Amino acid sequence: VGQQPISALMHAALARPHLISLAAGFVDQASLPVSETAAAFDELMAEAAAARAALQYGTNAGYLPLREAVLERLLAADGPSGRAPSVDQVVLTAGSNQLLHLVAEVLCDPGDIVLCAAPSYFVFLGQLHSLQVRAVGVEIDGEGLLPEALEEQLARLKQLGQADRVKAIYVTSYFDNPSTVTLSLARRRRVVEIAKRHGLYVIDDAAYRLLRYAGDDLPGLRQFDDDGSTVITAETFSKSFSPGVRVGWGFLPQALVAPVTGLKAHIDFGSPNLNQHLMATVLKRGLFEPHVDLLRARYRGKLAAMLAALDEHLSGIEGVRYSRPDGGLYVWLELPEGMPAGPGGGLVERALAEGVLYVPGEYCYPPEGPPALANRIRLSFGVQSEANIRRGIEALGRAIRQSG
């Protein structure tokens, strides 16, 4: 699981400088917020006392005005639930990845279990693996995690005497990476209800929430967590602003605040204060929303370009299907039955020869649960230009036809 096989593919890719990578989950380069960052930084450095505060040590939980600002944004998006979180339940991290890692380490001992969508975000699967935590997959459909499959998996683990090892359910609830599925409103309620009944936490990875290009926003899972004790929400500015600034955050149930910030104190003594002051200034000066609007326009165009190219070059191939997401950075593609996407299977080698790289979907499956599907592909449209996306998909079409 995780980085190793993808690294091997990346190395193969580096040897081909004209390769079009539809693999990396990086963000659009041209729209990175240079002028916004520069403006915020100028303002931050203009007043000596404020500048010095940003250059001094921060706190483990992070810069209070930024924590207040992200909380305010949450309440604006979700509306206050039965029990709105307070600002002490907000912790700032090095991207949402660090929040996921902290939470997994706090909740789980080696041998414990986290239930994950099959497929799931492979970096989180790698984190669980490194913590010796078992990732057990749960089947999904077009509305996300199947409640029946979740219950079944829990019943099976109970029968094995392992019910008490299950600690959490992990779900990327908007435009999942890689399946692109958004958990439906009804399922959000069900997942939280099931978690509560079994005494589990829900880790709601909302990294892609703002990257919606069509349709209406859905409330986060914590809207269905009446007493606020169940849902952990992970968010980040990496996708919506800049991964190089690397500021993420979590909304934590009260019981997890002290353990998570305590562990964070040991791990890095708090994330960089300067970056937190910078993002607080970006928000305060109204530089964020227009940038997200710009990003949405760009990604909407890229997604449309990818879907159009898929319609043109792949829709005629029997057995090929692909998702049509309303947001995120990916399309999830199904190859004809019996056509493996991974190394050694032929297709990825032919695709490389044709000049395109993708992520074989098999890397995204938890090691337990539903078996990894060998004929799935994750296509990223974040990095490449629309022209390159079209060329890449055309090359992929050729490779698939050669493999058929």
Next chain:
Amino acid sequence: VGQQPISALMHAALARPHLISLAAGFVDQASLPVSETAAAFDELMAEAAAARAALQYGTNAGYLPLREAVLERLLAADGPSGRAPSVDQVVLTAGSNQLLHLVAEVLCDPGDIVLCAAPSYFVFLGQLHSLQVRAVGVEIDGEGLLPEALEEQLARLKQLGQADRVKAIYVTSYFDNPSTVTLSLARRRRVVEIAKRHGLYVIDDAAYRLLRYAGDDLPGLRQFDDDGSTVITAETFSKSFSPGVRVGWGFLPQALVAPVTGLKAHIDFGSPNLNQHLMATVLKRGLFEPHVDLLRARYRGKLAAMLAALDEHLSGIEGVRYSRPDGGLYVWLELPEGMPAGPGGGLVERALAEGVLYVPGEYCYPPEGPPALANRIRLSFGVQSEANIRRGIEALGRAIRQSG
């Protein structure tokens, strides 16, 4: 060990806004590099392609030009040793704290042992505790770790059948926090030799190396590591430039590069790229050395002010002794025999009433090994003005006299 008791003191301190804290290890506020940071940032943002590169994802090991620059600085300071490290042995982290944590986690399983100076940097002791690693203390004198004590501790552990649990020796080799001792040249050689003979790593925490106000620099411990397989060096820009930028790094033996960067990939997917580009620009533009010179001048003055105040207000008290370091941010003070420095002992409460806060030395002792000395105090001179340092030491003198 670690944060909890200090947090309690900090809370007590917060209730007294006019308190002079000689406790926190923060850096001088007035000299934080506002104009240097602003200049580097302006340059970084001026060219769109370079700016975007800084705002995009980085790599786990960190920005190559910065890794090259810190390596160049190491070679300039130490001279190339028998086997100079290569740039792939440099990993950039969120301060040196993160490097220490990564290394401890990679080297040690729960129950393993790290030998540490008694006393040692309490944040590292806290990290070991959180990893369920045993910190076993080793006696020091004015030249640092006592080689005989190190050998004795190793022999004792061997006798207990625990020799194979010992994984590393940890030493803050310049102006140790809190003892202020610098490991002598002869001891550097001995410590590495002992480590090699026992198959241990040496973790050389060089965080304060650049904060030298008198005397000549000493080579890092890795100068005595002929085949480069033993010494891990941790350094940081937090003390010498800005803790808010939070860029540290390590020089790793080749065998540790893959495990450390692999673990880092899971923990945070790489430290903020923007900060690494910023520091590379700071170095490239020659903004760093003049700033360190300025810092040295300021801290030299503060240290002199603290020592002068100690000479004036405390040297007449029988049983009081204190270090006269050539660098760092601390003075280590010995109270009269039988006068405890910690909470409930009377002195810290009197000191608070008189308006000054310090760190009781007992928090800095590893839980095993030589017993914590109750009558030791760590005094920080980094944060306060010279005037406040004088007032704080005067207040401490009153509190000690009342306690005598």
